[in-house]
Amino acid sequence: MSQFENVTAVKAANIYYDGKVTSRTVLFPDGSQKTLGIMMPGDYEFGTEAAEIMEMLAGDVEVLLPGETEWKAIPVGETFEVPANSKFGIKVKTVADYCCSYL
Secondary structure (H helix, E strand, O other): OOOOOOOEEOOOOEEEHHHOEEEEEEEOOOOOEEEEEEEOOEEEEEEOOOOEEEEEEEEEEEEEOOOOOOOEEEOOOOEEEEOOOOEEEEEEEEEEEEEEEEO
């Protein structure tokens, strides 16, 4: 889906790594939420509270998922899942656009 209908966007940005990673929260009528974000090139680590599905909309990234020992490329249009209460690494090679859904 290329757009969301009947949602509320939170004005304040989520800002990480000195502004190199930012996102905006989108709230849905059913109570679910997603974030839409941009990551500048760099290496990052993020922790999760809820399980997440990350959809890559643009950019060149590799991820190191919990319990894995090898980095995996995630092509544009593909997703990866991260369990709740875990950490994952991400190497952003070119500016990346993403949508994160919380489960």
